[in-house]
Amino acid sequence: MYYNVNFFNQYNLFQNLGGWLESIASKVNGRNPKDIIEIINQKANIEWFLFRAYSGIYRLLSMEESARFCVQQFKMQKPSLSLNTERINFWSPVLVDMVIDFNPFLNSMRIMQDYFLKIIKKETSIFNVPRSFNAVMKNLNNYKFKEDIKREFNIYWKKSGSRIKQYRDLEQHYQGIIDHTFLQLNPEEKLVIYLPDNPQERSINKTSYYLKIDALSFFRKAYFDFNEFAVNIASIFGYKPKKLEQPFPIKYGEIIKGKERTILLTIEDPLKCTGIEIRQNKDGKIVTQFRDAVLLKVNRIANPEFLNIRKRVKNLEEIPSPVEIKIRGFKKTDNIEEYVLFRADGYCENCGKKSPHVDRNNKPYLELEYITPPHKGGLNSIYNIVALCQDCQLVLSLATNKEELRNKLKNHIKYVEEEIDKKTY
Numbered sequence: 001m002y003y004n005v006n007f008f009n010q011y012n013l014f015q016n017l018g019g020w021l022e023s024i025a026s027k028v029n030g031r032n033p034k035d036i037i038e039i040i041n042q043k044a045n046i047e048w049f050l051f052r053a054y055s056g057i058y059r060l061l062s063m064e065e066s067a068r069f070c071v072q073q074f075k076m077q078k079p080s081l082s083l084n085t086e087r088i089n090f091w092s093p094v095l096v097d098m099v100i101d102f103n104p105f106l107n108s109m110r111i112m113q114d115y116f117l118k119i120i121k122k123e124t125s126i127f128n129v130p131r132s133f134n135a136v137m138k139n140l141n142n143y144k145f146k147e148d149i150k151r152e153f154n155i156y157w158k159k160s161g162s163r164i165k166q167y168r169d170l171e172q173h174y175q176g177i178i179d180h181t182f183l184q185l186n187p188e189e190k191l192v193i194y195l196p197d198n199p200q201e202r203s204i205n206k207t208s209y210y211l212k213i214d215a216l217s218f219f220r221k222a223y224f225d226f227n228e229f230a231v232n233i234a235s236i237f238g239y240k241p242k243k244l245e246q247p248f249p250i251k252y253g254e255i256i257k258g259k260e261r262t263i264l265l266t267i268e269d270p271l272k273c274t275g276i277e278i279r280q281n282k283d284g285k286i287v288t289q290f291r292d293a294v295l296l297k298v299n300r301i302a303n304p305e306f307l308n309i310r311k312r313v314k315n316l317e318e319i320p321s322p323v324e325i326k327i328r329g330f331k332k333t334d335n336i337e338e339y340v341l342f343r344a345d346g347y348c349e350n351c352g353k354k355s356p357h358v359d360r361n362n363k364p365y366l367e368l369e370y371i372t373p374p375h376k377g378g379l380n381s382i383y384n385i386v387a388l389c390q391d392c393q394l395v396l397s398l399a400t401n402k403e404e405l406r407n408k409l410k411n412h413i414k415y416v417e418e419e420i421d422k423k424t425y
């Protein structure tokens with residue numbers, strides 16, 4: 001359904017569900033329609049579970065990114081601070097954005113628990129079980145689950161499940177949590193945000209923070225504990241690990257005869273910008289076609305003149321030299337500049353939009369920008385300079401997740417250049 005498998009595969013999460021889905025797909029063949037509906041229901045359960053799990057990992061990673069950003073902000077101030085201490089109090093607007101995400105993250109965790117319970121019920125055909133994971137844990141022995149399954153429930157609950165439940169009303173403690181946020185200096189510089197020991201306590205004065213439960217460490221542990229639980233359960237059912245495949249929804253919609261039109265476009269790989277187009281032909285027939293936007297562009301731009309300029313600049317790597325004020329403080333090598341504009345072909349290399357403005361020579365106006373800026377060691381190289389529209393340039397310069405955006409851009413350009421390599425030689 002609607003999740004991005006990249007995080008799951010990259011962090012080795014929920015891989016046995018890949019095997020599970022594969023097994024479901026193989027069961028469909030040759031069954032009668034009634035059975036197929038039952039089988040497909042379980043597939044939908046697993047996919048909805050993964051959607052919830054995706055919103056969990058997405059929030060976790062973005063909170064961790066914010067924490068790193070806070071440390072970075074601290075480091076920039078560090079030279080002027082008097083740090084004769086173990087830790088300092090810390091506050092930043094980024095911190096507030098992160099704390100606001102605590103509750104949605106914990107919600108995702110609880111919904112994941114309940115959804116996975118639904119999957120277990122269906123697989124074991126034991127249906128007299130409450131909907132909520134928490135309710136099941138109150139009387140686990142009342143249900144006819146096998147011992148090894150019960151054991152996994154207990155292990156997970158003890159590790160972090162029960163704490164997730166306790167943090168249900170964490171929102172009322174946001175004030176206290178922000179007051180218990182520090183920048184720890186030793187052994188590593190790290191943002192620590194303590195969660196209350198007794199979150200059920202409604203009075204701020206009675207809430208204690210002695211246990212020093214660091215929110216982000218706990219959240220990560222809780223997420224990975226749940227992954228272990230899900231993987232172990234799947235493995236008890238006999239499902240082997242397998243990389244998850246990117247699913248996409250198929251909604252054909254209406255078929256209008258006498259008209260060729262695109263019905264659905266799904267992007268499979270956002271970096272390579274590959275996807276699948278489902279189209280209806282004039283006679284109403286459905287055609288499925290693989291689409292590769294980068295390849296399409298490379299084929300468009302890779303004429304002999306372009307490849308010639310590229311030959312001259314491909315291996316250039318120069319340290320940018322400071323010059324007198326020339327828009328930005330560093331001079332880019334002319335040929336690289338020319339090449340990058342040629343490569344962009346009038347389209348922003350970040351968002352793909354056609355530049356709405358033209359320059360003095362009536363050519364589409366794009367701004368040249370370093371991916372890694374010179375003061376951070378970025379070189380004059382075709383891999384480090386991009387042509388951007390003014391919107392993207394602004395977004396990039398103001399973004400709080402600058403590193404992430406720059407990394408994406410870097411990988412994208414690298415991929416484009418690799419595709420052009422195939423054209424040159």
Ligand SMILES: [Zn+2]
Nearest residue numbers: 348351389392
């Ligand atoms: Zn753009």
